[in-house]
Amino acid sequence: MALTYSDYLVLPTLLDLQHPRSEPPEHDEMLFIVIHQAYELWFRLVLHETDKLKRDLSANDLYGAISTSKRIRTIWKTAVQQIDILETMTPLSFASFRDRLDTASGLQSLQFREIEFAYGYKRADLARPGSPLPGYEKLQRRLGERSVMDHLLDLLDARGVKVPAELRTRDVTLGTEPNLALQDELLRIYHEQPELVILFESLMDFDEGFQEWRYRHVKLVERTIGAKLGTGGSAGVEFLKRSLFKPLFPDLWTVRYRM
Numbered sequence: 001m002a003l004t005y006s007d008y009l010v011l012p013t014l015l016d017l018q019h020p021r022s023e024p025p026e027h028d029e030m031l032f033i034v035i036h037q038a039y040e041l042w043f044r045l046v047l048h049e050t051d052k053l054k055r056d057l058s059a060n061d062l063y064g065a066i067s068t069s070k071r072i073r074t075i076w077k078t079a080v081q082q083i084d085i086l087e088t089m090t091p092l093s094f095a096s097f098r099d100r101l102d103t104a105s106g107l108q109s110l111q112f113r114e115i116e117f118a119y120g121y122k123r124a125d126l127a128r129p130g131s132p133l134p135g136y137e138k139l140q141r142r143l144g145e146r147s148v149m150d151h152l153l154d155l156l157d158a159r160g161v162k163v164p165a166e167l168r169t170r171d172v173t174l175g176t177e178p179n180l181a182l183q184d185e186l187l188r189i190y191h192e193q194p195e196l197v198i199l200f201e202s203l204m205d206f207d208e209g210f211q212e213w214r215y216r217h218v219k220l221v222e223r224t225i226g227a228k229l230g231t232g233g234s235a236g237v238e239f240l241k242r243s244l245f246k247p248l249f250p251d252l253w254t255v256r257y258r259m
């Protein structure tokens with residue numbers, strides 16, 4: 001029998017994965033479930049593309065890296081806008097089924113942490129025993145992997161850029177730290193190598209988009225639950241505000257004041 005659309009996409013399984021828990025049913029719970037599932041699918045694709053971005057960078061494939069990076073930032077910017085859909089849900093409507101979430105929280109999204117780790121925002125304690133993340137063992141692979149920044153240094157190295165030796169031998173389980181000597185090189189590249197600038201600016205787009213997601217999410221949370229504690233046990237909005245404006249590529253941001 002010929003392969004069908006439904007078989008190829010395994011639609012019966014996909015469309016059987018939405019299980020609202022409110023009794024009697026609360027209309028908006030379906031929206032809440034679908035939007036989170038859609039986000040997890042976008043996260044999955046971002047991770048898939050990010051693995052390719054790393055390969056492109058280490059293979060010194062600049063045009064491959066630029067096109068992959070542009071795809072990632074476009075997925076992300078599109079995903080950020082989807083918060084608009086959830087903002088059509090009123091605080092009262094959310095309150096009608098919030099209890100059903102029990103202790104479930106986006107705080108436990110492994111893929112979101114994987115994305116953070118892949119882009120160099122690493123926190124080893126999240127991947128070790130005692131972590132608040134159920135299934136944290138899955139994060140250990142990402143913790144030990146080089147971040148996008150490390151792979152970017154491969155590409156720069158292959159193009160004759162003087163990459164500081166301490167960055168090449170750094171402990172990859174640690175987060176990205178700004179480096180003054182690297183910033184000198186980045187500044188020179190901004191003046192002399194426009195083809196690399198296209199890549200840098202695309203990475204900046206993603207970085208800015210990631211911060212934009214945090215901002216849109218915290219505002220969504222504030223307008224939906226105000227100052228209530230999170231279902232994940234955090235202080236909610238006040239907790240989320242702490243990671244606002246956290247850059248993924250600090251050198252690319254810092255070097256701008258010298259331009």
Ligand code: HEM
Nearest residue numbers: 039105106107109112221224225230231232233234236243
């Ligand atoms: C009405 C909608 C939402 C509310 C009220 C809400 C609330 C919260 C709160 C209060 C936290 C802090 C952790 C805790 O639970 O104590 C949190 C974290 C988080 N939420 Fe949401 N959220 C909503 C929608 C979403 C959506 C659509 C996503 C998409 C996947 C998402 C993903 C996350 C992630 C990844 C975190 C961890 C952020 C971090 O640690 O930096 N949330 N959310």
